[in-house]
Amino acid sequence: MAAQIYSKKEVKVKVSPNLADYQETHASFNWQEASKDVEWFPNGGLNAAYNAVDRHIKTARKDKIALIWEGTNGEKKQFTFHDLYKLSNKFANLIKGKGAEKGDRVFIFLPRIPYLYASFLAILKNGSIAGLLFSAFQEQALLDRLADSGAKILITNTELSKRLENIRKDLPELKEILTVDTAEFEAELGKQSEEFTAIATDPADFAFMLYTSGTTGKPKGVVHQHYAIVAQHATARYVLDIHDEDIYWCTADPGWVTGIAYTILGNWSNGATSVIHEGRFDPDKWFQILADYKVNVWYTAPTAIRMLMGAGDDLPKKYDLSPLRHILSVGEPLNPEAIHWSIKVLGLPFHDTWWQTETGCISIANYPAMDIKIGSMGKPFPGIGAAIVDDLGKTIEDGKEGNIALKPGWPSMMKAIWQRQEKYDSYFVNGWYLSGDHGYRDTDGYFWFIGRSDDVIKTSGERIGPFEVESALIAHPAVIEAGVIGKPNELRGSIIKAFVVLEKDSLQKVKDPQEAQKLKDELSQFVKKHLAGHAYPREIEFIDKLPKTRSGKIMRRILKARELGQPIGDTSTLEEY
Ligand code: WT7
Numbered sequence: 371m372a373a374q375i376y377s378k379k380e381v382k383v384k385v386s387p388n389l390a391d392y393q394e395t396h397a398s399f400n401w402q403e404a405s406k407d408v409e410w411f412p413n414g415g416l417n418a419a420y421n422a423v424d425r426h427i428k429t430a431r432k433d434k435i436a437l438i439w440e441g442t443n444g445e446k447k448q449f450t451f452h453d454l455y456k457l458s459n460k461f462a463n464l465i466k467g468k469g470a471e472k473g474d475r476v477f478i479f480l481p482r483i484p485y486l487y488a489s490f491l492a493i494l495k496n497g498s499i500a501g502l503l504f505s506a507f508q509e510q511a512l513l514d515r516l517a518d519s520g521a522k523i524l525i526t527n528t529e530l531s532k533r534l535e536n537i538r539k540d541l542p543e544l545k546e547i548l549t550v551d552t553a554e555f556e557a558e559l560g561k562q563s564e565e566f567t568a569i570a571t572d573p574a575d576f577a578f579m580l581y582t583s584g585t586t587g588k589p590k591g592v593v594h595q596h597y598a599i600v601a602q603h604a605t606a607r608y609v610l611d612i613h614d615e616d617i618y619w620c621t622a623d624p625g626w627v628t629g630i631a632y633t634i635l636g637n638w639s640n641g642a643t644s645v646i647h648e649g650r651f652d653p654d655k656w657f658q659i660l661a662d663y664k665v666n667v668w669y670t671a672p673t674a675i676r677m678l679m680g681a682g683d684d685l686p687k688k689y690d691l692s693p694l695r696h697i698l699s700v701g702e703p704l705n706p707e708a709i710h711w712s713i714k715v716l717g718l719p720f721h722d723t724w725w726q727t728e729t730g731c732i733s734i735a736n737y738p739a740m741d742i743k744i745g746s747m748g749k750p751f752p753g754i755g756a757a758i759v760d761d762l763g764k765t766i767e768d769g770k771e772g773n774i775a776l777k778p779g780w781p782s783m784m785k786a787i788w789q790r791q792e793k794y795d796s797y798f799v800n801g802w803y804l805s806g807d808h809g810y811r812d813t814d815g816y817f818w819f820i821g822r823s824d825d826v827i828k829t830s831g832e833r834i835g836p837f838e839v840e841s842a843l844i845a846h847p848a849v850i851e852a853g854v855i856g857k858p859n860e861l862r863g864s865i866i867k868a869f870v871v872l873e874k875d876s877l878q879k880v881k882d883p884q885e886a887q888k889l890k891d892e893l894s895q896f897v898k899k900h901l902a903g904h905a906y907p908r909e910i911e912f913i914d915k916l917p918k919t920r921s922g923k924i925m926r927r928i929l930k931a932r933e934l935g936q937p938i939g940d941t942s943t944l945e946e947y
């Protein structure tokens with residue numbers, strides 16, 4: 371079936387796009403040229419945070435609003451680039467005084483408050499490595515990440531710090547916990563100098579790390595280098611199409627890579643006035659923010675879009691959304707209905723973008739000046755080579771399904787998996803970086819997403835490893851074993867479904883349906899409480915036995931096929947079934 375095309379020819383251009391012609395830019399683009407759009411130190415050093423904020427202090431952007439912040443309870447604050455510069459310098463002096471050195475891991479565990487952004491910048495300016503922890507994380511998720519990274523300092527608040535009480539003893543390398551909402555902290559921060567000279571880090575020095583999930587094992591630390599700023603700058607310019615006069619809102623949390631690359635680095639490097647909303651998703655509030663702050667460029671995610679659609683078409687009519695010029699989506703497949711809806715309700719199509727924690731910047735995208743094939747992820751970013759390859763890394767002809775692969779060499783390709791060289795190496799096959807996603811390319815060069823090639827779950831756009839959830843379930847005394855899959859869901863893309871094998875006594879108990887429901891609720895709560903608020907199974911099914919390979923690996927593929935009523939496929943490696 372031919373794809374529906376949203377042609378850009380008929381669109382009245384409000385502002386000429388930064389990327390006027392995809393083919394032309396694709397042909398002429400090179401990273402060396404793009405590197406000149408950021409500022410290098412005379413000795414060849416490059417610091418990402420210096421580029422996001424400090425360099426603007428010498429220009430007319432100094433007193434421009436960098437951050438428009440709205441808190442959970444409606445509090446409002448604004449920070450100019452100069453304000454951010456001074457605040458992050460104070461933070462840098464403070465953590466330096468606490469012993470943070472170059473290469474030390476300094477982690478942030480905070481809601482989306484201004485101190486999160488200032489401390490992130492500070493850590494990078496100090497040459498330390500920033501680690502981000504999503505505020506929904508609980509004990510187990512925190513322990514895994516802080517222990518593996520050997521974090522030295524943690525920046526958090528009083529409420530969230532309580533989640534560390536039981537695990538602190540297991541974190542010998544963690545020397546300092548700073549709680550930013552205390553009077554002592556305020557007093558200490560207040561004493562710091564507003565001047566700090568950003569370290570002239572080497573472009574290849576580590577800047578930040580994020581833990582992300584694969585199929586097996588604990589989450590792994592994806593590490594990015596300072597040089598990544600070159601790619602984040604270029605993509606914010608050409609894909610987000612940020613112009614100096616824009617008000618820009620990216621709804622992502624910095625606990626995920628989108629919130630780092632495009633609510634801190636790429637956006638500010640381009641000098642964009644950026645909106646941050648601390649509170650949770652709420653349709654009314656979101657439309658209100660778009661209207662109140664006259665947002666021009668909006669970057670969000672499919673689950674949020676579907677929830678906005680679900681709120682009805684009358685709601686957006688209450689707001690003046692006419693300042694919107696360019697809208698984008700990332701994180702999971704963007705359904706055609708979402709684009710049709712946005713055209714109808716907002717007068718604009720959502721532009722899908724594809725990338726990953728590991729790629730560090732938008733890698734495949736739809737551009738303002740390029741026709742959209744509705745349902746496609748678009749074309750590779752100029753400067754990034756993309757292809758569909760087989761499992762041996764051989765390119766596959768157009769139209770055929772295979773692995774979505776990128777040619778290494780773009781500046782924000784992950785620099786390491788923290789202390790796991792083998793894991794890092796396993797991403798590369800025959801000179802290609804393999805994404806773990808399946809898709810195809812059509813004869814016009816557009817890429818189409820099919821699905822993951824592994825068991826990674828995307829729920830509401832967030833990436834969850836089944837192993838983490840299984841491990842959390844097993845920690846409950848009633849559970850012997852668990853197998854976890856993503857079950858397709860219209861609103862959230864997928865929900866987490868757990869198949870659980872119970873110990874004897876519980877098995878007896880759950881013969882009573884009421885008891886069964888009680889235990890399911892208890893297990894969901896248990897995961898929520900110990901692992902993370904967003905990574906719990908919304909559906910649980912008790913089963914006698916999990917399908918396993920002869921070597922004892924849970925075959926989630928079979929659980930999934932059974933759940934969806936699909937053929938089970940090759941079971942030759944199955945234990946007995
Ligand atoms: C995985 C990466 C970096 C942005 C946030 C996600 C899925 C991402 C799309 C898209 C279909 C998408 C892929 C990818 N994904 N964008 N436009 N269409 N799927 O980063 O948490 O590392 O997840 O998200 O499966 O591998 P992440």
